Amino acid sequence: MSSFKAIGIVVALFASSVSAQTFQRLGTCPTLGCILPPDQADFLAGQYFDIRLEVHAPKNGSEAIGLLPDEKFTFTIAKGDGAPKLVTEFLGVQESKLENWTFDWYEDLFAKDLKTPSIVDVRSKAYRRIALYEPGEYTATLNYNNGSSTKATWLVRDLVEERKAKNIILFIGDGMTTNMITAARLIGHKSINGKYQSKMQMDKFPVLGHQMTHSIDSFITDSANSASALYTGHKSTVNCLGVYADSSKSPFDDPKVETIAEIFHRLTGGHVGIVSTAFLADATPAGLTAHTRARSEYGAVVDSYLNGITNYTWTKWGGPDVLFGGGAEQFYSPALGGVTYQNKTYYDEFAKKGYRVLQNRTSLLAAPNNERALGVFSVSNMAKWLDRNVYRDNLNQSLSPAGDKKPALDQPGLKDMTLKAIDILSSRSGDKGWFLMSEAASIDKMMHVLDYDRALGELLELDDTIKAAVQKLNETDCLKETLVLVTADHGHGFDVMGSVDTRYLAAQNVDRKKRNAIGTYQNSGLSQYQNTGNLTYTDSNFPKNWDPRYTLFQGLMADPDHRENWSVHKDGPRKPAAELVNGSSDYYATSEDGKGGLLLNGTLPVNNDQGVHSLTDVPVFAMGPCQEKFGGVYNSVDIFFGMAECFGLARGTPPKKE
Amino acid sequence: MSSFKAIGIVVALFASSVSAQTFQRLGTCPTLGCILPPDQADFLAGQYFDIRLEVHAPKNGSEAIGLLPDEKFTFTIAKGDGAPKLVTEFLGVQESKLENWTFDWYEDLFAKDLKTPSIVDVRSKAYRRIALYEPGEYTATLNYNNGSSTKATWLVRDLVEERKAKNIILFIGDGMTTNMITAARLIGHKSINGKYQSKMQMDKFPVLGHQMTHSIDSFITDSANSASALYTGHKSTVNCLGVYADSSKSPFDDPKVETIAEIFHRLTGGHVGIVSTAFLADATPAGLTAHTRARSEYGAVVDSYLNGITNYTWTKWGGPDVLFGGGAEQFYSPALGGVTYQNKTYYDEFAKKGYRVLQNRTSLLAAPNNERALGVFSVSNMAKWLDRNVYRDNLNQSLSPAGDKKPALDQPGLKDMTLKAIDILSSRSGDKGWFLMSEAASIDKMMHVLDYDRALGELLELDDTIKAAVQKLNETDCLKETLVLVTADHGHGFDVMGSVDTRYLAAQNVDRKKRNAIGTYQNSGLSQYQNTGNLTYTDSNFPKNWDPRYTLFQGLMADPDHRENWSVHKDGPRKPAAELVNGSSDYYATSEDGKGGLLLNGTLPVNNDQGVHSLTDVPVFAMGPCQEKFGGVYNSVDIFFGMAECFGLARGTPPKKE
Structure with missing residues (x-):
């Protein structure tokens, strides 16, 4: 026994010396x-989740202690001060089978340069789709290596089953900060002697x-991880x-955790809408139904919108009422170049389940409100507000959702999509209510490429969308029963x-x-x-001139090498850095971007071409x-x-059947 | 008449072509x-202010219209839809005498390079210490150049005379943003698996x-202008x-506007305290009593703390109960090198008016609570939290408030000063209540010099101060009658x-x-x-190690040339850039700062040595x-x-006497 105790101490010392940072074992x-x-x-009381247990046996590196992986680990759960019980007994689930694998990681950048990974042998078990119903603290304990243990304190939050809102709209300005809202207000709203003459809708x-x-x-x-936190509480x-x-x-x-969309649908039959200006398999929309370690599994993400999770027992899911955005390449036939889950054509898959498929703004506006709708309006991310409204020639850079390589000239904006989503959800949900997530995705995407004007344009479009949505809800007398949230994910x-x-700069x-x-x-x-300037739009509260002599001195501190002239990029979204040798992942400023500007050395690792x-x-x-x-x-x-x-979604007791 | 009308149009055209930006006429x-x-x-109903009228006659430049300056301008005020009345009649004041001057300005950077200023001839009048008592809109009209007019809409806000708070503390984190609070939380509070184990006081x-x-x-x-906005509503x-x-x-x-401290004192006899870690003549404390176009008039600022405004009739002011901070050079004798208003020794001036003069932490803590106190604890800005608590040798870089050129080794922190201020104000104010402004000035000062660690240390000290102040007010049962505000000025x-x-970076x-x-x-x-790390302090919630291997990748986008190693600056506050030739105002990164780091070209004009x-x-x-x-x-x-x-400071009628 004493030798194991000593090992415990050694492990603790090593664990603190491997101060997980740039890379982490797990x-x-x-x-x-x-x-x-x-x-x-x-946890929300009654929220489904999976449990995953792992015992690690590092074979080399600073954590190696010469032990074989423990296959006899045990796992107990205790409620409050109660006695710990084995997981099978506590949850009334079957014992699950032992899994094993190895993985490797680098302990730091020096190890990476030397190509000396640390290899870890793993034994593992998983318990799927369980839930805790009784509020309070739980202690979960993994006993392993004959005397070592890891404890986890879990909290099931207090029960509130009373429903206060019929509907919720969650607006997400991806990557949106207070700093950006301040800048967007400055260019989109008129100020006289320090007093704004109009307000952002958010500000109200x-x-x-x-x-x-x-x-x-x-x-x-x-954005994947942060969307999951917003949608699952984890x-x-x-x-x-x-x-x-x-x-x-x-x-x-x-191990999965159930999302707000899944719980709302499962418990109340409420209707769900998903709207984004990104490609639809992107993280922020995906987080509502997908469950994967890899946000890049785009095909599986799109399948999850329609079919939910199919590889394990999980929440029954019948698909959203509304799914609007870009990313046609995960929908159209592989014969046209589509990259889809199991090589299916997802336009057809959705149509088979009763979705009306929409591919441009005109058909979106004309679609009936009593049918479920899939709207895919471009390949990849949708066109930006600035290109749809001011530098319209750049629409030729976008590709049509049909997969026919033609430009997508008739794209809706976030406002069109969101207002139509509200119409359909309101029409179809009856007394059950609805949940809508509407994402201004390209605030983030344009900030990544240092294209501040386009990013702020997207932010102003988000605000204009919120304004129009609030007005619509008010007109239909739904505002008082709808919680409207506007936030960002990072x-x-x-x-x-x-x-x-x-x-002066150019001179x-x-x-x-x-x-x-x-x-x-x-x-x-x-x-x-x-x-x-004299630009006018149907929408108010956008700049009257995007290209004034005196522009904003704006930027990011973390960026690639680039040339900065602080002027609007009229030829479409910016590409601040490029490789000198293709495929080298070593990015430099180019002379094509930021013409006449100042050369700025980036601060990020040189394999970054964006912020x-x-x-x-x-x-x-x-x-x-x-x-x-x-x-x-x-x-x-x-x-x-x-x-x-x-929404009153906490549940103190298990559902009678499902 | 027609010729003047034509001129009016020309003026309008010129006015829009001179799109005031880098430089402005006024x-x-x-x-x-x-x-x-x-x-x-x-305006607050009953708030004192001055009126200044100017008629400009540009002699050259794009606005020149060949007119002599109009000396016969008139000025009217109308309440709501009422008839405009001459200012003398409307306010019942004497006509004031005509003033005249000229000034020059550059229309843009090209004009500045060419040294071709535009010269403006001015005729002007001023009306001093007036007030508007009736809530509602007023229209002020300046008629000039025989047909031109400028209108101003003024709003006296609705009357609320009922007092709801006995005391107000206004904490100002100078330059503090949400981004900085997030960073300070990260280094000062422990987190486990994404959940902070303690909260910032602000977050509560x-x-x-x-x-x-x-x-x-x-x-x-x-900070001058923003402090004035916070204190005056203008x-x-x-x-x-x-x-x-x-x-x-x-x-x-x-033209002056009355401050919250002046109004509160004038109308209620309430007591005022001023605390800052800056030199006391600096903008944020100064804004409470000073009235000047030039924040650099440090001597006059210090005089205003004691005597209020002396060159015009203005609010009667008897001095604050508490004035704590740095900046001894505006207080000690010119014989010792002091730079003071009218060459007075302000330690003596304050002492003559009954202030106990304190010059170190020990005497601060020992001072009686029933006497007014002036505490000046260093020359210039006070030492930073990091130097008072971790790199204490750097206190030798500071100078004693006595003017004796010795180091100031016994300096209090913001918490010491603020808690003592509350003690004195509470003890002396009785039923009248008090107003305290407490400023963490060096969040801003250290951000200016890119010394992020020191800036975040100051922010954590501010939070620790707020926590201690809330606790003290709670213990003395004053919390419920005290409004506590925490904000920043920019x-x-x-x-x-x-x-x-x-x-890895160093290697x-x-x-x-x-x-x-x-x-x-x-x-x-x-x-x-x-x-x-194992640093411990009396105060909790500060880093346990300021110099870990893995530091924060943090910074500003707008900066001078500098070398960045993202490590704590152990030798005292940072100096990121220096002149190659003294006096050249052309700053470059030095090899002494940010050793082993990355050379970053700044983005600011090269005459900036800071952010x-x-x-x-x-x-x-x-x-x-x-x-x-x-x-x-x-x-x-x-x-x-x-x-x-x-505080219930609006007044619908003039005071009976003063």
């Missing part, structure tokens, strides 16, 4: 025994909150959709620091002189995006039933619990 | 007739708001303290985008390879500021009576109106 598992969901997980919301976006095992998140790992990341190779066997380190005299020949074109403090002056996400808390704007739950500062997962509570 | 005056307070100004506040910080005539503000111009900027040469004749474009393996010889030390997304990993402020809305945290007024998104000036309303 993010949620600093010891050699892993429980998923891990310590600190919160009665309740403001901040949510913390970090991942479970890294402080910067991606933070996870970068690239994960609706699962905790295990260490196995398969992207489809990781930020980019963006801000505006002054103005740029682009005429200088030396970079150090070009920098004198920048006006800070009093020399930032006033926004010229409203005061000059990255940032840490900052992001804003939450709330209006409607339960709005008071969304004030102050909280964890991103609290958005899920707030919505679930407002 | 920010609030796009036409040739100027009214201050300008169009869109809001029940109400969250965002305020817009822009200046009246530029979208980026400085946005103004960069460098202005409690005045609108006119075009005259004197920094002391600009931002810096700061964020965190990942982590840096500083050991690489080439900048492009050093960039591989940066970990983004999943490779950002977890904060090591809590997990390693600049940014546009972003900043957060407002509110707790206590009237907290609900501070939710949502609003203009910075609304903070003044919220505080004034909570």
